[in-house]
Amino acid sequence: MEQRQPNEPNQSRNTSSGGPKPDTRSTDAQVQPSTEQRQNNQPRNNRQDVPYQDNRKKDNAVNDAPNRPERSYKPVQNQRENRQQPGRTDEPRSKNQRDNRQPNNGQRPNEARQRDENRQDRDRNPNNNRNQPRESLLSEGGSRDFGNQAAQPTEYAGREDRLVIGISLGDYNGIGPEVILKALQYNRLQKICTPVIYGSMRILNRYRNLLNLKDWNLNGAQTIGQISHKLTNVITCWPDQNQEIQPGQVTPEAGQAALACLQRAVDDLKNGKLDALVTAPINKYNIQSEEFKFPGHTEYLAQEFGVEDNLMFMVSETLRIGVVTGHVPLGRVRQNVTRERIVQKLHMMMQSLKQDFGIEKPKIAVLGLNPHAGEEGLLGSEEQDIIKPLLTELANKGELVFGPYPADGFFGTRAYKKFDAILAMYHDQGLIPFKAIAFEEGVNFTAGMPAVRTSPDHGTAYDIAGKDLADETSMLQAIYTAIDVARNRKEFLELEAGALK
Structure with a gap:
């Protein structure tokens, strides 16, 4: 896996006629944006x-x-x-x-x-x-203290100086509790945020004993108003006196508990008590109920925040990929790939890149729907009829959108390195290459919402639950990304407000 090379600051550019023209031929023959142009669009x-x-x-x-x-x-x-x-x-x-x-x-x-x-x-x-x-x-020597000891008192002890990050437990029989505890152990993140776990103190203590993570303490709180900014906090969200963990097992009790945690966290997020929410993995089957009839977190949050649509945006240091159709069966993908939907997703992606990732003039690649991007109509007409005319129209308005590109050659030649983000047409077209390239550090970010929500890019992983095998890297990255996005968005809104004066 190659590191993305450092680039120059984002600057304005002339987008009139010098940009690459859309082409559906093989990727080797595509006219890509120059590396110099790519360097001008970094966060x-x-x-x-x-x-x-x-x-x-x-x-x-x-x-x-x-x-x-x-x-x-x-x-x-x-x-x-x-x-x-x-x-x-x-x-x-x-x-x-x-x-x-x-x-x-x-x-x-x-x-x-x-x-x-x-x-x-x-x-x-x-x-x-x-x-x-x-x-x-930073310590005086300039490196971070992750030693196996209690965290030192933080310099920023006030609520106004640090973000409060909510973390929902997810399915407690999966790896959610394990990666949360490993990410937060020894109160290691206290100097940059105040973590609040929406879950169960009893369940988390069971996992602390199971995983031998007993030499640091959690702070129990009944409400968000009672949390400590010096400790990792736990708000118990359901009566858990008689529940025992069953790592690796799918149980209705774990699904009901996951929903209770999510609902409590979302309520505090909507009320402005949290700066961002990080959601641990749920089982999309056992969480279903009269209150939750959604294919995943993304659709549930869209309803809770009253937005018509949002964007599943997979992000890492290597690449960012959004999808036009998210949790939609493959047989219904074509009917959902419409001009209006592509425009909506592109606008949400552009806005997110600007306000959440600090990219002033984002450059976006759009993938084709059909093999070889339709091969000039031989393998499908969607590229000729929908995608190409739309991209030409947006380019004429000054937007840096390019494509449609054949997905296989686009990722095979690492052309994604030349863009700030990629819009895929359907779920697996985007998530398969993303997880192949950036699985461990990848983060699922929900763009297009008034609140900040991230999640690790893995599932419940029942096969390794409770075995001390789960890697917390993606959970850590989800927390870091939530902090970055919340700060970037706050700064963006302040700059926008200042520009209007």
Whole structure:
């Protein structure tokens, strides 16, 4: 898996006639946007300067893998480079390591100029990072404290200085409780957020004993108003006196409990008590009830927040993929691939890239519906009749949208590296390559909603539940992404409000 190369700050560009023309031939023959153009569209908040990332050179990625004596941990090559992984010792970085840090290339032009003039000062002084609360992750030596001890008192103890992140338990017989506990153990995230688990103290204590995670404490709270900003909080969402965990088993009780946790968390999210919500995996079968008749979290949240539609947006440091049709049977995909639906998904994707990921002029690739993108009508007419005319119209309005591209060649030649995001026509067309490329660090983000929601990109994984085999990397990334998006969105709205004055 290749790392995405650092790029220059996003700048405005001329999109009149110099952009690539849509072509349905093989990907090798496609006219792709130039690498220089791709470099001008990176997020203003490049995560390479975030303190919790691993700041070492990519050549050392294998040697920097975390050392976890208690469980195996598969190193993730494409994970955020500057993020310190759980289990690493707190060793101060040398001056050479600080000097070799890659530049932050996703800032806006004015920030980039300041970066060029004051690079050395910034490297020595982490306070230049605009996400101030995360700076408290750095110790005096410049690395993150993930030692097996209680977390030190945080510098930012007030609610106004840190985000409150809700985490719903999901199906407690799956790996949800395990990855949540591993991600939050030793209160390691207290310096950047206040975690609130919507679940059951009794169930979580059972898993703490099972997984030998007993040397740190959880704080029980009855309501969100009673949480502690110095501890990991648990709000018990259902009467659990007589329930026992059955890892790997599908039970109706676990489905009912997952729904109770989700409903309680969504209520607090809607009432502004949470800054973001991270949802652990549910079983889409045993959660079904009179109150929940949805194929997944995404559709449920759309109804709860009163939006007609939203976008399933799979994101990682390597690529971002959204889908036109989400949880729709394959036999009904074609009837749902309409001009109106594609336009709606593209607009939601563009808006999300701007406000949630800090990309001022996003560049989007659109995949075809049919094999080889229809082969000029020989293998299907949807590309000729719907997708191509629509993309031409959007391009004439100045939008950087390109395609339709054949999905197989597009990912086979790594053409996705030249774009800020990709819009796939249906679920498996987008999620199969995404999980093949970025499974462990991938995050499911729901775009197009007034609230921030993320989720790890895996399911309940009943086959390994309760066996101390689950990797918490995707859960950690979901929490980090929720924090990033919430902050980016807040800053975007502040800038928009200032521009209107």
